[in-house]
Amino acid sequence: MDDETYRAILQKRYGKPSAGKLTQRELADFVNYLEDKGAEFTNSGKRAKTPRKDFYEIPDGTAHAKQKRWIAAMWNALDWKMSGLDTRCASQFGVDKFVWLNDQGALQTLAKDLIGRCKTKGINPHDAQPEN
Structure with a gap:
């Protein structure tokens, strides 16, 4: 699927231009929608070698x-x-x-x-x- 089609689907279904702006519920719905259309998602089985303790990077400019x-x-x-x-x-x-x-x-x-x-x-x- 090309980027234009992908963004058009997001805009039409959710009124948002990017999957990064979707809520968890919308994201799950979007994945289900894509699967219904034939998309296949695979897990490569690769995991980070060590869990990151610093899960949150909070840049200096971030509020609070x-x-x-x-x-x-x-x-x-x-x-x-x-x-x-x-x-x-x-x-x-x-x-x-x-x-x-x-x-x-x-x-x-x-x-x-x-x-x-x-x-x-x-x-x-x-x-x-x-x-x-």
Whole structure:
């Protein structure tokens, strides 16, 4: 399928010019649509040799970057999968990706919860150091 056809389908079905702008539900629907049209998806079976601890790269220009780095560091200190942070943000705040969460109140709520969880596990949340 050429790029023009691909983007036309995205625009017609979802009103979005790129699959990167789709929600998780829309993306799943899009994959099903493509499979119904004959597309085949294969998993190469290749995985990263080592899991990345720094799942989230939060660039300096990102809104609330320092706070997001600290939240991610606490999440990591709790030894939780970083992808769970996206899941939490989607279910609790309606934002599909943690890095897209820009509501200060929501960030504070998340940080306060993680501080409590760290303390319960004997982790000093202020020792959690962001990696970037």
